Amino acid sequence: MSDAAALRRMIDAAGRIAIFTGAGISTDSGIPDFRGTNGVWTKMQPIQFQDFVADPAARRETWRRRFDSDDVMRAARPNRGHRAVALLLRQGKAQAVITQNIDGLHQASGIPDDQVIELHGNSTYASCLDCGTRHGIQELRAAFDAQGEVPGCTACGGLVKTATISFGQSMPEEPMRRAQEETLAAELFLVLGSSLVVHPAAGFPEIAKRRGARLVILNRQATPLDDLADLVIRDGIAEALGGATGTN
Template identity: 60%
Template sequence: MIAPNLRSGVEQLGDMIANASVIVPFTGAGISTESGIPDFRSPNGLWTRNRPIPFDEFVARQDARDEAWRRRFAMQDTFAAARPGRGHRALAALYKAGKVPAVITQNIDNLHQTSGIVANDVVELHGNTTYARCIGCGKRHELDWVRHWFERTGYAPHCTSCDEPVKTATISFGQAMPTGEMRRASELAQHCDLFLAIGSSLVVWPAAGFPILAKESGAKLVIINNEPTDQDEIADLVIRYDIGETLGPFVGN
């Protein structure tokens, strides 16, 4: 069912939240645009300005690694200035109220953690861009260290422990999805009674399968997204209005 207007959508969502015992939110880039972080597929999105660098290119070529880090540091001020929006804060309120055991996210911006959700309860399917890891031994490297290296040498860094390349702790095209996070997301989807897909185009697989899995496991499915998705027809409620406006009434509840 597509909500005929914002007020009706918020009222129906409120009733569904009140009647639910276990709510699992699944968030995409749309929840963070209010925070100033551009999405990927819109006319002004990140992918319209730069072709994504696949993982195999990052591994094989120094110039690809250099370009990946140049892009990341070009976005540093945007990520550093971002603060949780109304959508993040509404989900944090539901989490603190005991309704939400964890949040599944496709985002890499750390804003769910900043909003007050414990890091272990943010299931990051695509990783986190606020720190880096060695692709060999997995050692964590802080961005300040990476930037110092990059600015001093002009080249992307190698790990101080094993000399393998260091990249943001994100999942690139062609890189294996994190098995632990995928397993936990699957378990969450199968054991909730309300699944909220928020700000995701639902076209990136296998992550886009979680709303379907939740629905098939007996949960009510709500999709909140400005644009239509391929899964709208199976949803119990579709709200095609601004995420901040839609979830704003639930901040602090």
């Protein structure tokens, strides 16, 4: 039996699926991953949250990197893999998608905001670290280009940061709670494009497996949980999941 056929049978047999996505689902949309052979972190070191808060130079570098990637982020469109995930939600096979991604492409594929559980936040907008006021990226870019830095929050003067979870920053409680809920309810846990090395998020597939769910990992590189999985597929997500679900 082919991998696609095996995956199709497992999807059909599952009453409820937990879908967990990482950077690999978005590479076909032109967004580079972080830990692959040519990933972002092979070219630069991540900036720690405490450095962003304490050091103006670290803040400027953080924003420079974000604006350097702006053209790529704005040009990216959902690919066949995102559309396949959206189809599974429309069919009622899954109730939400748990994602490590910060690109907003699941929402762009038609999945409502309340069905996207963003463990690492979202880089398509920014928010104040003090009062939570939301800020548009393009307004901040205009200010950065003119002044060399992003100004304080218009509401309270606090530090403004992309609405992402940086290294050293606490994980968001509500998304983690919802991800745990989806994990415990799953009969099938689909990992799509995650290296499964970033914890605590990477612990969800193992929890699901211990609870009796079947585990499928679609990722081009090996992961620490491959030996635990019922099915490991090394093809691209767009091809494998798109083919298994009949998504164009």
